[in-house]
Amino acid sequence: MARQLIRLAGVGKNYRKGRELVRVLEGITLGIEEGDFVGLMGPSGSGKTTLLNLLGGLDKPTRGDVEVDGKTISKLSSGALAKWRASNIGFIFQFYNLLPVLTAARNVGLPLLLTSLSASQRRKHVNTALQLVGLADRAKHYPRELSGGQEQRVAIARAIVSDPPILLCDEPTGDLDRATADEIMSLLQRLNRDYGKTIVMVTHDPRAASFAHRVLHLDKGELSKKPVDLH
Amino acid sequence: MFGWLTQTAALSALNLRSLPRRPGTAAVAMSGIAALTGVFAGVLSMASGFEKTMEGTGQEDVALVLRSGSTAELNSRFDGEQANVIRFAPGIARDAAGEPEVSAELFWIVNAVGKSSGTEANVALRGIQPNGYSLRNNYRLAEGREFTPGRFELIVGRGARNQFVGLEPGQTIRFGKTEWLVTGMFETGGSVFESELWCDVNVLQSAYQLGNGFQVVRARVDGPDGRLRLEEALGDDQRLSVDVWSEKQFYSDQAEDTAALITTIGLPVSVLMGIGAVFAALNAMYASIAARARELATLRAVGFGSFPTALATLLESVVLAFLGGVLGCAIAWFALNGFQASTLAASFSQVVFNFAVTPDLLARGIVAALIVGLVGGIFPAVRAATAQVTAALREL
Numbered sequence: 001m002a003r004q005l006i007r008l009a010g011v012g013k014n015y016r017k018g019r020e021l022v023r024v025l026e027g028i029t030l031g032i033e034e035g036d037f038v039g040l041m042g043p044s045g046s047g048k049t050t051l052l053n054l055l056g057g058l059d060k061p062t063r064g065d066v067e068v069d070g071k072t073i074s075k076l077s078s079g080a081l082a083k084w085r086a087s088n089i090g091f092i093f094q095f096y097n098l099l100p101v102l103t104a105a106r107n108v109g110l111p112l113l114l115t116s117l118s119a120s121q122r123r124k125h126v127n128t129a130l131q132l133v134g135l136a137d138r139a140k141h142y143p144r145e146l147s148g149g150q151e152q153r154v155a156i157a158r159a160i161v162s163d164p165p166i167l168l169c170d171e172p173t174g175d176l177d178r179a180t181a182d183e184i185m186s187l188l189q190r191l192n193r194d195y196g197k198t199i200v201m202v203t204h205d206p207r208a209a210s211f212a213h214r215v216l217h218l219d220k221g222e223l224s225k226k227p228v229d230l231h
Numbered sequence: 232m233f234g235w236l237t238q239t240a241a242l243s244a245l246n247l248r249s250l251p252r253r254p255g256t257a258a259v260a261m262s263g264i265a266a267l268t269g270v271f272a273g274v275l276s277m278a279s280g281f282e283k284t285m286e287g288t289g290q291e292d293v294a295l296v297l298r299s300g301s302t303a304e305l306n307s308r309f310d311g312e313q314a315n316v317i318r319f320a321p322g323i324a325r326d327a328a329g330e331p332e333v334s335a336e337l338f339w340i341v342n343a344v345g346k347s348s349g350t351e352a353n354v355a356l357r358g359i360q361p362n363g364y365s366l367r368n369n370y371r372l373a374e375g376r377e378f379t380p381g382r383f384e385l386i387v388g389r390g391a392r393n394q395f396v397g398l399e400p401g402q403t404i405r406f407g408k409t410e411w412l413v414t415g416m417f418e419t420g421g422s423v424f425e426s427e428l429w430c431d432v433n434v435l436q437s438a439y440q441l442g443n444g445f446q447v448v449r450a451r452v453d454g455p456d457g458r459l460r461l462e463e464a465l466g467d468d469q470r471l472s473v474d475v476w477s478e479k480q481f482y483s484d485q486a487e488d489t490a491a492l493i494t495t496i497g498l499p500v501s502v503l504m505g506i507g508a509v510f511a512a513l514n515a516m517y518a519s520i521a522a523r524a525r526e527l528a529t530l531r532a533v534g535f536g537s538f539p540t541a542l543a544t545l546l547e548s549v550v551l552a553f554l555g556g557v558l559g560c561a562i563a564w565f566a567l568n569g570f571q572a573s574t575l576a577a578s579f580s581q582v583v584f585n586f587a588v589t590p591d592l593l594a595r596g597i598v599a600a601l602i603v604g605l606v607g608g609i610f611p612a613v614r615a616a617t618a619q620v621t622a623a624l625r626e627l
Contacts, residue, residue, distance in 0.1 A: 053621045058532055079536055086534025093624065097529040101248040113241045114534045158533075170624075 005165065005198050006032040006055060011064035011074075013050055013221075024050045025221045028064070034165070037192045037199045039212030046218040048202040049170055055200055056089045056168045057081040068166070086114040090159030090197075092188075094171035096151040098143040098158075105130065105139040108157045115162060129157035133187060149180035156187060160197070167191065169201040173208045185211040235539045242535060242543035247550060249523060256518040260548075260607070261555035263511030264600045267504040268559025269566075272596040274497025276567050276586040278490040284584035285486030288422035289478035292324075293366055294458045296448040296465065299472040303485075304338035304447045309473075311335075311443030316470055317450070322461030324453040326362075332451035334363035337435050337444070341406040341428070343395035352581050354391060356406065357424075358432030366449050367419050375400035375415030380431040383438065386415040388425035390583030393571060398428070409438045423482060426583040449478070489582075505603055508555075512607025516548050520615045527615055528623030541616035545608040552604020556597040563596065564588050 013025040025047045032038055040048050053059040054066050057073045066074040073084060090111075098107045105126050112122040130136045133153040143151055152172060159167055169188065173181035189211050191197045201212060209215045217224040250257050296317050301307035309317070314335040323331045337358035342351040357363075361380070364370050378384035387398045397404040402413050411430070419425050436442065452458045462475040520527060527540060568588035 049625070050621075056532070058620050058624075079538075082531065082534050082536045085532065091529075091532050093529070095525075097525060097624070099245065099249075099526055099529075101245065101252070110241075110530070111533050113237065 002033040002035050004031045005034040005036075005069055006030070007067040008054075009065050009067070011054060011061045011066060013047070013054065013059070014062045023221055025054075025061070028223055030216070030223065032198065032200065034198055035192070035196050037189070037211070037213045038201070039209035039215035040200060040202045040218060041204065041209055041215055042218035047221040048218050051218065052168050052170055052200060052202050055166075056091060057085050086111060087162065088164050088166060090162075090164045090167045092152070092155055092159050092167060092169040092172045094174040096143070096155040098151055098154055100143050103140050103142055104135060104146065104154045107143070107154055108161050110158060111162045125161050129161040132160070133157045148176050149183060152176065152184050153187065156184070156191075160191060160195075165198055167197050167199045169199065171202055171204065173203065173205055178207075181205070181208060235536060235542070238535050238539035239542045239546070242530065242539055243546045246519075246543050246547040253519055253522055256515040257551060260512045260515030260551050261558060263508040264552050264555030264603055265559035265562065267501065267508040267603060268556045268596040268600045269562045270504050271501040271599050272560055272563035272588060272592055273567055273586070274494065274501060275592045275595065276563065276588040277497065278493040279589060279592060280587035281493060281582070281584045282486045282490045283587050284421060284423055284582065285482045285489075287420060288424065288482040289480075290368055291477055291479050292452055292457070293478040294450050294452050294461055295476040295478050295481050296450065296473050297446075297476065299474050301474065305340070307446045309335075309445045309448070311445070313471055314445045314448055316468060317448045317465065317473070320461055320464045320468075322452055322457040322459070322464060324451040324457065332362050332366065334360040334366050334449045335432065335445040336360070336363060336447050336449060337432050337441065338446050339435060339439060343391075343397065343404070346394060346396055352395070354395060354581055355427040356385070356435065357427045357429050358435030359429055360432055363429070363449070366451060367422075367424055369418070369420030369422065371418050373416050373418050375413075378414050378430055381434060382412075382431070383409055383434060384412045384414045385428045385430040386417050387413055387428050388583075389416060389418050390425040390571070391428060392416050394581070394583050407439070421585070423582050426581060501599075505599065508603045509607045512548055512552060512604055513610060515551065516544060516608050516611035517614070519547065520544060520611055520618070524618065524623040527618065528620045531620045532624065537616040541612040544612040544615040545605065548608025548611065549601055549604040552600045552607070553597065556600025559600065560593045560596050564593070
């Protein structure tokens with residue numbers, strides 16, 4: 001049995017909106033094993049992205065603890081969290097979030113600037129990541145010269161280039177057509193299956209969710225107990 | 232360990248590469264800072280140019296004898312007898328013929344019309360004696376001939392000729408009831424004398440019915456202690472009540488007052504422009520981080536720290552300011568360096584001087600620009616570092 005990589009215990013998150021206190025997440029207790037591929041679904045405003053941000057150390061819970069690989073990240077300082085993210089998390093966003101002034105290769109190489117690798121070692125890693133996503137021939141292209149699918153592949157290459165164990169995807173196919181979305185999902189599936197990446201993916205798309213090993217449903221900030229119907 | 236320095240360098244490179252995507256805001260910030268630097272350098276170059284002209288005037292071995300308490304030639308006065316007492320006092324050098332190297336002079340104010348303004352301004356008409364030429368080391372007749380003693384003739388300094396109408400050699404010009412022939416143009420190495428018109432002192436006395444009166448006696452002193460001996464001798468003489476100045480010190484003191492006045496008037500303008508430039512920089516940097524909010528958030532999500540993000544934002548502001556500063560200095564240099572102007576000096580006559588945009592002054596302009604960039608960048612830098620990553624990532 002695989003070991004538990006991510007553990008959330010009684011996690012809650014509140015936001016203050018003016019004078020009003022908004023409870024975004026409530027009593028989330030969850031375990032995700034190493035190598036798992038988890039889909040996270042739910043209506044808009046149900047707290048999916050907030051949960052993803054807590055897992056990725058971009059935000060801290062109001063209550064409860066988030067533990068990743070035995071480390072309680074919810075207690076880390078923001079500086080320590082930034083360092084932790086650099087080596088443990090790869091983010092994949094709906095709108096790719098590539099830097100328009102950088103080529104595909106330089107975008108992919110960004111996380112490596114936070115490591116002690118030499119320039120030639122960085123180049124090697126970037127090439128490997130771009131080959132893995134099938135875009136080695138687009139290394140010198142700028143984002144504006146790429147299609148949406150290609151941009152998302154570059155974003156995926158950026159997420160995996162420093163070989164983090166966890167990939168967090170926020171609607172990775174939300175801006176893509178069906179065929180391209182399938183390609184991206186197949187790529188994520190391969191990263192999970194062949195490279196052992198643990199993936200947590202927020203999606204509205206049942207078809208994308210069907211690539212996951214299991215799908216969790218969030219409703220009004222709480223995890224639903226009932227099984228998710230993807231059809 | 233790859234710490235904040237490497238991150239700052241990487242983020243700064245990214246920020247600067249993205250500058251061409253924001254030409255409008257970058258240009259506003261740069262032009263605001265360029266204007267500040269230009270005005271700042273302009274004011275200082277005016278003051279330094281004036282000081283340079285005044286300080287380039289006068290020699291250590293020439294003494295000026297003025298009536299006691301007079302701080303300008305204009306309000307000093309002697310009669311001919313007193314001038315003679317000074318002429319033969321100890322401490323004064325003698326020429327080859329054994330005559331004292333002295334020029335008793337009158338400093339009279341006449342009106343001439345400015346070439347650029349078209350309005351009348353005070354110009355110094357100096358009456359000199361024959362030694363008056365040699366007592367100015369740099370004196371050189373550049374055009375025409377010297378005035379003939381006893382005639383209503385005058386020679387004009389290069390600066391005066393450039394600034395006022397009717398002072399070309401060969402022309403005649405009327406001051407009061409008298410018509411004067413301009414016979415030549417002289418130079419004195421850019422000193423204040425070039426703002427003057429020179430004529431025979433006796434002719435000036437008769438033109439303005441000044442009797443046998445003088446205002447200043449200029450004398451070359453004999454050796455290093457000559458001025459002291461002259462001062463002691465004149466101080467002991469009951470017929471006189473005079474002050475003895477080193478000619479160099481006299482003009483240097485006059486320069487300080489006027490240069491301080493120029494700076495006092497000009498600096499508040501620069502400070503106001505500086506405040507405006509700070510807001511321009513502030514605005515540009517806020518626009519910069521707003522335009523790249525999602526990029527910055529992505530970088531922070533990837534693992535870049537908030538401190539390097541702040542530093543890189545600050546550095547971008549400073550770089551913009553530096554570019555603006557260089558632009559302002561370049562404008563000041565090309566537009567003002569050597570530009571000739573005149574101002575009313577402590578002598579109550581116009582002194583013609585060249586703006587002097589010196590390297591030191593340019594450095595001060597750049598430092599002012601960098602300060603503006605630093606101050607204007609602080610708040611945007613703090614905002615860039617403390618912006619909520621999660622909120623920025625959601626922005627479209």
